[in-house]
Ligand SMILES: Nc1ncnc2c1ncn2[C@@H]1O[C@H](COP(=O)(O)OP(=O)(O)OP(=O)(O)O)[C@@H](O)[C@H]1O
């Protein structure tokens with residue numbers, strides 16, 4: 178347990194620390210030209226609220242705008258990983274109040290996973306709304322209690338609605354411009370995609386995800402994946418690469434390996450301690466967090482060491498968005514064949530290019546056919562080769578042998594392409610771009626589908642210095658070859674000039 182502070186909190190000077198001193202990771206959106214914070218700060222002053230230096234920095238970053246006047250983090254949103262009792266509710270709450278007052282008639286959705294958290298936030302912000310200098314901005318009878326109905330309404334028509342995601346609150350509410358996801362470490366992609374369309378219709382939406390580092394079994398796919406992406410962007414920028422980024426990522430916390438019982442660690446993690454958050458509040462929190470690793474995460478904002486937890490480049494919601502039940506039949510066909518580095522696994526995929534894009538399907542993966550040699554695979558492909566524009570093969574362990582076996586079976590040399598390393602990289606990066614641009618589709622598959630399982634654990638593995646990358650599975654039993662195979666099939670169908678069946682192509 179950290180030792181109590183030596184001086185009384187009331188006599189201490191408010192922390193002078195700025196956001197950049199406080200944040201362990203601060204990854205800002207690109208293209209920032211201005212910020213909407215000064216107006217918010219002025220409004221806060223009228224409400225008798227004075228932000229501390231780090232909170233001002235946070236406000237400036239959240240409300241940063243691009244040249245077009247829209248929020249720079251308007252697309253990816255604002256992600257804040259921060260420990261408990263640091264002033265999340267206060268900081269974001271006062272900013273949201275000021276925005277509600279400055280922009281009449283706006284709708285804000287404030288959700289937490291648990292109703293206990295949501296109720297507590299509503300209580301805290303109701304108390305704020307009743308303050309002498311804030312109450313005049315609130316509508317008559319503007320504070321409404323009641324399960325699932327809690328809201329604060331301002332005199333100018335703006336309102337904040339509160340509710341818990343565990344009870345399905347927040348789906349399909351139209352006209353929302355600001356969404357706050359509290360407890361963002363408990364947020365599944367599905368819940369997110371159910372709620373986000375509500376804000377998508379707004380011209381200048383602001384979506385704030387805030388939470389503590391997740392426990393191992395928290396459904397934190399959204400939070401983990403976005404943090405990972407932010408850290409990769411940070412790394413790229415450190416190398417001098419000015420990458421585009423439409424998200425703000427702020428991580429406040431102590432470092433892994435810090436002594437969790439040391440008071441200095443607490444001060445490092447929590448810029449509001451002890452000036453704003455008194456020792457008693459920390460003690461109360463600690464009573465509920467007896468396990469040191471819970472304390473490290475929630476009390477000190479320390480993320481667990483990155484385990485082989487299965488990270489993914491293509492997010493579940495992105496992948497789902499390209500699912501189809503009706504499969505196109507007419508079009509140009511290509512195959513992709515990916516061998517694993519050790520040659521023990523292989524996956525075969527097909528791509529069909531039609532007028533609306535390309536359809537991708539996994540045909541077979543890791544069926545053990547390699548134990549019988551690549552003969553059966555070559556037979557299977559050769560039988561269909563006359564309908565196929567290109568067969569793109571990667572993986573040194575099997576590519577040349579398969580190419581040879583295909584030649585022996587009279588498959589046109591022009592149809593066989595053993596991908597060079599740059600071609601392999603090009604194929605890999607083509608896939609996420611195509612998924613995001615929804616220019617590809619794949620079949621909706623039942624639970625346990627090999628392609629879905631592969632995409633779910635495949636992430637970028639950077640090779641060399643030029644930023645090129647290939648697919649790698651991020652779990653011990655994950656298989657990258659199905660994702661590679663569809664990437665190769667897509668690349669082949671898009672780049673080949675062959676049109677099978679034409680006279681000059683006949684062997
Ligand atoms: N700028 C400030 N001015 C006045 N009080 C502040 C300021 N910043 C933080 N506080 C105070 O710090 C305390 C902790 O803030 P808050 O309740 O918002 O923390 P939190 O991070 O939401 O905590 P929890 O994780 O428990 O929900 C509150 O008493 C809040 O009023």
Ligand SMILES: [Mg+2]
Nearest residue numbers: 265266267298
């Ligand atoms: Mg709070």
